[in-house]
Amino acid sequence: MQIPISIFLVIWIVFILVFFVAAFVSIHQMNKFAIRGKGATLPTTIFIGVCSVVLVFTLIFLLTADWNQSLQFGDFVSSSPYISY
Numbered sequence: 001m002q003i004p005i006s007i008f009l010v011i012w013i014v015f016i017l018v019f020f021v022a023a024f025v026s027i028h029q030m031n032k033f034a035i036r037g038k039g040a041t042l043p044t045t046i047f048i049g050v051c052s053v054v055l056v057f058t059l060i061f062l063l064t065a066d067w068n069q070s071l072q073f074g075d076f077v078s079s080s081p082y083i084s085y
Contacts, residue, residue, distance in 0.1 A: 002070040009067060016055075023051060 027044055034040035 001073045003073070004070045005065070006067045009062070
């Protein structure tokens with residue numbers, strides 16, 4: 001059984017979209033209901049900075065991956081001593 005690695009790319013894009021929606025809601029809530037000043041801007045800035053760094057490193061990795069490859073699970077299953085056909 002072969003699964004294209006590009007399937008994982010699509011799943012990753014869906015997770016990133018969900019994360020951006022959750023991050024937008026979180027940042028909106030921090031800015032709307034927090035006391036203005038360093039108590040609100042510092043955690044928001046740290047949150048955006050860490051997310052940006054993680055996203056950049058992930059994108060660098062994704063650009064170097066070969067998305068034409070596929071994962072083969074048949075060899076693993078057929079060579080297992082616990083599964084017989």
